[in-house]
Amino acid sequence: MPIKFDEKEENADDLEIQVDSIVAIAPSSKLxxxxxxxxxxxxxxxxxxxxxxGKTTRKLRRFxxxxxxxxxxxxxxxxxxxxxxxxxxSETLREFHDDPMMGHMGVxxxxxxxxxxxxxxxMARKVTNYVKTCLTCQMRKSRNVQMAGKMQSLxxxxxxxxxxxxxxxxxPVSRRGNKYIVAAxxxxxxxxxxxxxxxxxxxxxxxxxxxxxxxxxxIPKTILSDNASTFRSNFYQKFHRLVGTVNLxxxxxxxxxNGLIERTNRVIEEILSNYVDSNQKNWEKYLGSTIYCINTAxxxxxxxxxSYYLLHGRHPNHPIDLNYSVxxxxxxxxxxxxxxxxxxxxxxxxxxxxxxRQKAQxxxxxxxxxFKVDDLVLVFTPIKKKGLNPKLMxxxxxxxxxxRKVSALNYECEKLNAKKPSGIQKFHIQRLKPFHxxxxxDMSFGEYDLKPVTQPVDSDDSPIRNPDRDLSDxxxxxxxxxxxxSSEEEVDESPGPDPxxxxxxxxxxxxxxxxxxxxxxxx
Numbered sequence: 059m060p061i062k063f064d065e066k067e068e069n070a071d072d073l074e075i076q077v078d079s080i081v082a083i084a085p086s087s088k089l090x091x092x093x094x095x096x097x098x099x100x101x102x103x104x105x106x107x108x109x110x111x112g113k114t115t116r117k118l119r120r121f122x123x124x125x126x127x128x129x130x131x132x133x134x135x136x137x138x139x140x141x142x143x144x145x146x147x148s149e150t151l152r153e154f155h156d157d158p159m160m161g162h163m164g165v166x167x168x169x170x171x172x173x174x175x176x177x178x179x180x181m182a183r184k185v186t187n188y189v190k191t192c193l194t195c196q197m198r199k200s201r202n203v204q205m206a207g208k209m210q211s212l213x214x215x216x217x218x219x220x221x222x223x224x225x226x227x228x229x230p231v232s233r234r235g236n237k238y239i240v241a242a243x244x245x246x247x248x249x250x251x252x253x254x255x256x257x258x259x260x261x262x263x264x265x266x267x268x269x270x271x272x273x274x275x276x277i278p279k280t281i282l283s284d285n286a287s288t289f290r291s292n293f294y295q296k297f298h299r300l301v302g303t304v305n306l307x308x309x310x311x312x313x314x315x316n317g318l319i320e321r322t323n324r325v326i327e328e329i330l331s332n333y334v335d336s337n338q339k340n341w342e343k344y345l346g347s348t349i350y351c352i353n354t355a356x357x358x359x360x361x362x363x364x365s366y367y368l369l370h371g372r373h374p375n376h377p378i379d380l381n382y383s384v385x386x387x388x389x390x391x392x393x394x395x396x397x398x399x400x401x402x403x404x405x406x407x408x409x410x411x412x413x414x415r416q417k418a419q420x421x422x423x424x425x426x427x428x429f430k431v432d433d434l435v436l437v438f439t440p441i442k443k444k445g446l447n448p449k450l451m452x453x454x455x456x457x458x459x460x461x462r463k464v465s466a467l468n469y470e471c472e473k474l475n476a477k478k479p480s481g482i483q484k485f486h487i488q489r490l491k492p493f494h495x496x497x498x499x500d501m502s503f504g505e506y507d508l509k510p511v512t513q514p515v516d517s518d519d520s521p522i523r524n525p526d527r528d529l530s531d532x533x534x535x536x537x538x539x540x541x542x543x544s545s546e547e548e549v550d551e552s553p554g555p556d557p558x559x560x561x562x563x564x565x566x567x568x569x570x571x572x573x574x575x576x577x578x579x580x581x
Contacts, residue, residue: 371398
């Protein structure tokens with residue numbers, strides 16, 4: 059009978075929501091016909107028939123009939139648990155995992171809940187498989203494992219072989235109307251270029267590269283940037299084709315690929331924050347002095363020299379040098395050129411050692427996991443929608459199929475079952491995680507075989523001491539032997555499994571030690 063609410067009641071909607079959540083976990087029609095489903099299974103039906111005939115052999119002591127439903131007694135708690143036949147296992151697991159009051163918990167917690175209420179064959183493996191292939195869990199939960207992908211360092215090269223560029227902002231509009239900072243850094247000397255701009259568009263990027271870099275230092279071989287629309291526009295790419303510069307891009311959502319300029323942006327922001335006023339509109343006033351500070355500072359952990367010295371072959375005169383009349387002897391021009399070349403060679407060697415040191419530290423927390431072609435994966439894609447909280451949205455989307463391995467860290471993938479064809483996309487390995495496909499709802503792994511609940515329980519409130527041991531199939535509560543050659547009335551005192559296949563399992567202590575019962579106590 060449907061529940062009717064008074065529209066005038068203030069909490070009618072809240073009560074209706076609570077009732078809906080309770081209805082969501084109500085037993086289904088299949089669970090209500092558990093007795094009929096048990097009788098459809100040959101082995102379970104045989105045990106039921108023996109119990110109905112009043113047989114009380116040692117082999118049937120663990121079983122009982124309650125309201126026509128076959129139960130099995132748990133050896134540790136003494137609780138009689140209903141036995142779930144194979145055809146209802148999938149729906150039973152759905153009740154213990156998918157329902158709102160179960161919360162899509164992990165393997166250990168789902169296993170603990172299920173084993174206190176029901177029993178079915180091969181419980182540990184089936185619970186693990188069901189939770190592992192849950193689509194909702196795969197799309198929402200992150201992997202608690204080491205991140206994949208060892209560090210791949212960029213080649214060092216010579217001066218202006220590589221320029222890395224990025225944009226900082228938007229910032230508060232300055233007094234000159236600018237709200238962005240476009241910054242670039244040279245790969246070897248780490249010399250920084252920066253300019254305040256009004257709009258973050260392709261025209262501003264081209265103007266910055268031409269006036270700040272090319273007209274003063276020449277054309278760089280490559281320019282590395284992220285995948286922002288500013289750097290992906292036709293105008294920006296046409297500019298690179300005209301000047302002959304190779305334009306490189308990092309993989310989407312992987313700013314570490316352009317880490318040198320990202321770290322530089324952080325330093326720029328930190329220095330500016332020390333001098334801006336409360337409304338932050340005078341940041342442009344200190345931008346020039348900030349860049350001067352960065353370029354004249356020594357990079358002790360990498361090159362061992364300042365960017366200014368590696369580029370110009372001399373140290374600059376600071377304001378304090380002029381105040382105290384400090385003079386520096388630069389020496390002969392040829393000697394300066396020789397020293398500058400030696401400094402650059404030394405900087406390359408120092409950079410190479412720094413890369414090895416950084417790689418060793420980085421690789422400690424990363425694995426060398428790899429995917430193969432045709433593997434199914436999910437892709438980490440943070441999506442923001444107006445009016446929705448990103449914390450409540452799914453983090454992974456897919457599945458995708460790996461088409462080609464581009465490099466040690468990048469893969470080309472295509473999305474399966476997409477409403478709109480998105481073509482081949484390139485992803486970094488850290489955005490990918492394996493997709494476990496559930497092949498139908500059949501949770502029976504071959505012939506029905508009663509295997510035990512593996513983790514002993516002392517009380518209903520006792521926690522799982524060792525989740526990994528809980529999922530092993532080394533211990534057993536109930537086993538079924540395929541042979542049934544002995545008669546029901548025969549009493550076998552041997553310690554091995556009886557024709558029905560049921561015997562008491564080894565006892566696992568809280569410290570993890572396995573104690574097997576003597577044969578005389580196995581009855």
